[in-house]
Amino acid sequence: MLAQLITLNNLTSESLNISKSLFKLGRDPTNDKQLTNNKISFLHLQIEFEESQFTILDNSINGTFLNGKRIGKGNKVIIQNGDTIHILPLDRVQPEEIIGFQFLTDKIKDSRSHSDEIQSINHNKSKDEIVSKLNTHNQQFEELADELICTICNDYLFEAVTTNPCNHHFCGACLSTWLEKQLHNDCPNCRVSIKSIMIARMMNNLVEKWLKCNPSQNKTATLMAKMKEENLIYKNPNYYLNFQEEYAKKNQNQFDQQNESDEFLSNDDDFDDNNPQLYQNQLVLPNNAVQFQLFNPPPPQQIQPVQPCKSCNGQVWKQYQCTDIQIHIGCSSCGRLMPKRLLSKYLSFNLSAEQENEQLQMMCCICKVYDCKFYYGDCNKPNLNKLMLVKDIRDMVQIPQNFINNVEYQRIINHLKDNQAPFIFDFMMEHYINKGDFYFEQNKRTFNYPLQDLNVKITPDTPVCWQCHRKLINFIIFKYVQSQKYDEPIFSYPDCFYGINCRTQHWNQFHAGKYNHICEQTKFH
Template sequence: MGQPSQKPPSQKPPLQPWGRLLRFGGEESEPPVLLRRRELTIGRRRGCDLSFPGNKLISGDHCKIIVDEKSGQVSLEDTSTNGTVINKLKVVKKQTCPLQTGDVIYFVFRKNEPEHNVAYLYESLSEEHGLAQDSFEANKENMFHVTKDTSGAGQGDEPQFLPPLPTTQVCFEEPQPSTSTSDLFPRVATSSMEPPAGRAPPSSPDGEPNPNLHLLVTDQGGDTLSAPEGVRAVVEKPDRMEEQLTCCICQDLLYDCVSLQPCMHTFCAACYSGWMERSSLCPTCRCLVERICKNHILNNLVEAYLLQHPDKRRSEEDVQSMAARNKITQDMLQPKVRRSFSDEEDSLEDLLDLSDEDSESSDVSQPYIVCRQCPEYRRQVGQLFHYSGPGSEQRAMQAPGDTPSTSASVTPAQDYVCTLQGSHVICTCCFQPMPDRRAEREQDSRIAPQQCTVCLQPFCHLYWGCTRTGCLGCLAPFCELNLGDRCLDGVLNNNNYESDILKNYLATRGLTWKNVLADSLAALQRGVFLLTDYTVTGSTVLCYCCGLRSFRELTYQYRQNIPASELPVAVTSRPDCYWGRNCRTQVKAHHAMKFNHICEQTRFKN
């Protein structure tokens, strides 16, 4: 974390120290921090009296320790993003807490990573103030109101300190993603009540800070006055803009920020440059990162915010350091992580490792795919069923889908064995690999088709039978496609009313969608019906989606050719819609019932 630095003393005669801070966990030779001035500032900024320039867990201006010259009362005022922990109680931004000898102050508290903690012990060096501290400890119960947490079961008996003065301003800060203590101490709802006499603030049994306790404020003037019962503190709104523009890695305002895709979480480019070398997952949501892009809009917002708050701008040294660490100079793909993953990431990273490759990279960099016709697959199955008895290997080879689950008419896959590291394609329906034999089919028509003629997407149903549950036959000749019983729902331009008229017409005559398809294909062959894609015929191999789209075109023409005498009067008596089949309002039931849409557009045509 680096050693803290203290501001060099001025040339004036040194003032008598009134207190000191002793570092917890520091080296024995580390001198104490003497408190001489009325106000001691602590933070990451180099201009602070006690500076931690290399510790990103400490805010630029983290807090300040103030002594009242009249009463001698010492207090700590928090100005940080994540708060300060005093005696296992958390003080959040713009709140003050009185200090006394023996108080332990955590500028950084990491419950699970204690080696990152930054803690100091406060000691008073004034005899008079030491007596005042004893008096303060004895009367501390009279200076606060104790409240109960009503936010959850099992926490109702935990007391919480509220500010004693109605004029005191308290700032409640919304929780945000953080690498420090914000996740350890959630804010809780409170209601006022008096504490029993002599009751001390409780802490958790393991000695960790109690997440339900928040020591809030006393009057910043130093003297604490008793407040009338039922009077509440004035609540100040936090700086929401600063919260939204804070990087959760460095806990400072975003600088040259980038957004991750697809999750769109945003970080400083320099901060994420270091992260992406260790992991390809988003630091916030653990989503697999595919692309990294500059966020120009957010960068402009940060600049506009800094124009109004120039004091929050990063130092020149910090800017130069971030520029040196930044490895994201333009929009780029997430680089491949080449390291042994940490315990918290390895399982998910291993599962998604195949997806982390660039799809446009060469075949050499692609993962080795094994399908059911690869020698490696057969060898693995043979080893798996070596002790399962005779015939078990043959049954295992057939089980995954040499016989299709959706159509008994599809012939089994040819007795083909893939070449070593041969080319494969992934079925668009079941996402299982199969050997890529599309080029061979051009010379040998006996090889089953592996792709749709229209969209050219690969499908495995005709090759060895698709095994996806619910697949109706993802690839077949148009005349043999199994479109399912629901293919007539909204078949006429998503107009449910017109589609129901057609379904009722077919039902009264004992016809189904298969009769519509057969009659329409016959009319297509005669040239009576037309398709947008004029190359499609009844024998064209189509996938389910392309087949359904062509079926809808033919069904509209089928409905258009039904004689008016065979339809109910309520159907034929409706006037034609001006927009006809191109009407965008026909999906609404009232409009569809009022006008006929099985017609061409008659008005407003270009």
């Protein structure tokens, strides 16, 4: 054995042994090591041992990086003991997608003689130290996975919810079943009284990304359908936002109903003759006449004056002032409360599009995370969840590298020719979004393992958060290609049955070029 490549991420590759003078790595199965990621070139790199030194030749399009610096396609440089080799740029891939290795060998000394070659960092670490570091990394990764476990069912969270004030996470179905069986609304973990329950969308995103890396740990479709049915929190989220108050009202109503059920009207023989109200407005009639007992009508109830909301201190926002019974929601960034003004089906028919947008511009149209930017004018502590309007994301539109697959990516690039990616956005805005004919669709036909089905109408003034805007841009590109299929010959290939979710397209170049994969999945196992 000449050298070793110690993996830096067990999720993407295992450690490799280099036992011959020319070692090739890439997506083609004829290489010494095949990596199936579609972003990797057919022959990505090759490591050669000659004249008592190792060199690495970069043949890739997306890049090979030595100690954090790009080598460049066609360039050959010397690699030494302890150098780090990364495939694909670190700033463009998710942490779980990183492909990296530590180069170890005892055949050469750690020195470089040419100033124009890439500088390397001499780690001077033994193999035992590196293995120890990797074990620590794997242990930390497992500890992260433990945070995604529901303590009620001891499985990965599904439709996660979080309890306030203790901030523990559970499956929505598990917590719903727990609360129905308990006499008190206590947290299953710490037994603290639950004041409110909210949908944990960020936790759902983490679980979704984790399960993409570990598909074998997905729940069965039957179990997911059962848990969706049992999840009362997702079905009625407004009730659980002020859970402590609603729970107290529910118990009081049950108590009142029980007391009312104990009251009854006595028979005439047992009637209380000493009741003075019984003889008010009594009529004296002949003995043979039917007697009627008249009662004074109850006094009209006094209308209580509307009390101003304590959360808003009587302030008026967008010509709206909420009352003390208004439901409020906290901003996901700064925590500031704002009235939760969701439209009912009846009211939506009586409002203009501008008034409707004013009421709905408080949460992301995709992940439904709340933000106070458009409600109060600005957010106190904006973070990655900050909102923007759809019409403002034009300059962010880019064709992702190898969109769907590298064949579809080249078709789109060839179709655009001299036009830039925002051309697609302008076309969809003019012909669909401005006319109210564009809907963001998230289901098993258009996404792999969607946490929930969505069908959201998108307008120029629809808000979308920073984390979801890329998903919306990709769907706009997806719909654009579908609209051009019958007008543009470059897109007029027969649709694959598995569409955008096809697995074969990523490793079979012939299949990817023969069919169109920018389409919905129509065949399921």
